Amino acid sequence: MSRYFNNELSKISPYVPGEQPSGRKFIKLNTNESPFPPSPRAIERAAEAAKNLQLYPALDGGELRYKIAKTVGVSAENIVVTNGSDEALNFIFKAFCSENSPAAFADITYGFYSVFANISAVPYEIIPLTSEFFINPEDYIDINKNIFIANPNAPTGLTISLSDIERIAESNPNNIVVIDEAYVDFGGESAVPLIRKHQNLIIVQTFSKSRSLAGARVGFAVADKEIIDDLYRIIYSTNPYNLSRTNMSAALGALEDPDYTRCNCETVIANREHTTRELQRLGFNVIPSSANFVFASSPQIGGKDLYEKLKQTGILIRHFDKPRISDFVRITIGSREDMDALIGAIKLIINNME
Numbered sequence: 226m227s228r229y230f231n232n233e234l235s236k237i238s239p240y241v242p243g244e245q246p247s248g249r250k251f252i253k254l255n256t257n258e259s260p261f262p263p264s265p266r267a268i269e270r271a272a273e274a275a276k277n278l279q280l281y282p283a284l285d286g287g288e289l290r291y292k293i294a295k296t297v298g299v300s301a302e303n304i305v306v307t308n309g310s311d312e313a314l315n316f317i318f319k320a321f322c323s324e325n326s327p328a329a330f331a332d333i334t335y336g337f338y339s340v341f342a343n344i345s346a347v348p349y350e351i352i353p354l355t356s357e358f359f360i361n362p363e364d365y366i367d368i369n370k371n372i373f374i375a376n377p378n379a380p381t382g383l384t385i386s387l388s389d390i391e392r393i394a395e396s397n398p399n400n401i402v403v404i405d406e407a408y409v410d411f412g413g414e415s416a417v418p419l420i421r422k423h424q425n426l427i428i429v430q431t432f433s434k435s436r437s438l439a440g441a442r443v444g445f446a447v448a449d450k451e452i453i454d455d456l457y458r459i460i461y462s463t464n465p466y467n468l469s470r471t472n473m474s475a476a477l478g479a480l481e482d483p484d485y486t487r488c489n490c491e492t493v494i495a496n497r498e499h500t501t502r503e504l505q506r507l508g509f510n511v512i513p514s515s516a517n518f519v520f521a522s523s524p525q526i527g528g529k530d531l532y533e534k535l536k537q538t539g540i541l542i543r544h545f546d547k548p549r550i551s552d553f554v555r556i557t558i559g560s561r562e563d564m565d566a567l568i569g570a571i572k573l574i575i576n577n578m579e
């Protein structure tokens with residue numbers, strides 16, 4: 226750290242993303258990316274848009290904002306389009322949380338929430354999940370804090386019901402309630418229709434997972450018009466051209482090919498159920514997942530050990546060295562071949578231990 230670095234920021238621990246290796250070819254099951262390439266329509270659209278890269282891109286998400294609105298069943302005024310959903314989350318912390326309006330989220334959830342809170346100097350309460358890793362809705366009733374819930378949750382893959390989300394939103398009318406639906410297309414139920422009833426609800430989604438566009442960096446939030454206007458206030462005070470021509474066009478192309486996305490999600494879900502059964506056969510405890518990953522632990526091998534041994538065989542998964550979950554690993558669901566390679570490698574590792 227240089228001696229010029231802002232003292233206030235020097236205490237912040239940045240988010241640690243999963244490894245993005247270069248050089249050796251790994252089977253990558255560590256960052257919840259899609260095993261499938263983007264839709265051909267998305268690639269075509271992005272290539273076409275590249276011809277005009279000498280020009281600044283459209284503001285406010287351009288045509289994409291309208292297409293997202295139509296796809297999720299709201300008006301364009303209810304949509305803000307962002308550079309990945311991480312940007313939406315960051316701007317939500319900036320816009321609605323402060324020293325006097327703290328945040329609250331689970332102890333085991335997306336690791337970026339605490340980082341965003343820290344960089345905006347927002348105090349936060351950490352609310353432990355139950356012993357089975359569920360959110361206990363009662364813990365969020367009437368707490369007078371800005372609430373962040375990933376649904377399905379990461380890294381567990383477990384969900385919370387829409388009726389519980391409604392109760393939480395109703396009981397905290399002076400705060401926002403954010404539902405991060407990064408993984409909703411793999412078996413969750415979206416809370417988007419609830420924004421009509423609850424003006425404090427913000428739903429965040431991404432093109433990175435089900436739509437195979439993690440590299441394009443496109444996300445969005447859905448909420449009441451006034452909340453969206455506030456978020457655009459932050460965007461216009463940070464980087465009005467927050468989305469490139471090519472990433473917006475790729476996202477537009479993905480939305481024009483809904484059958485491709487649906488079919489890929491069905492394959493991921495089938496591969497997830499197959500992987501779950503195979504891991505259970507090997508004695509693993511697998512948390513029932515509604516996402517494109519599974520969270521699992523083995524009585525025979527610790528999480529860190531398994532992560533390291535799999536890495537040696539050329540397979541990357543994710544291990545979190547954190548209280549309560551250090552025995553677990555998070556495994557992204559890839560192609561059937563990737564998952565069979567993983568199961569084969571785990572069998573060998575466990576056999577070699579006996």
Ligand code: PMP
Nearest residue numbers: 309310311335379407431433444
């Ligand atoms: N929310 C959750 C729960 C995630 O796991 C991720 C991806 N790691 C994100 C949001 C951010 O995804 P992106 O910025 O690629 O849209």
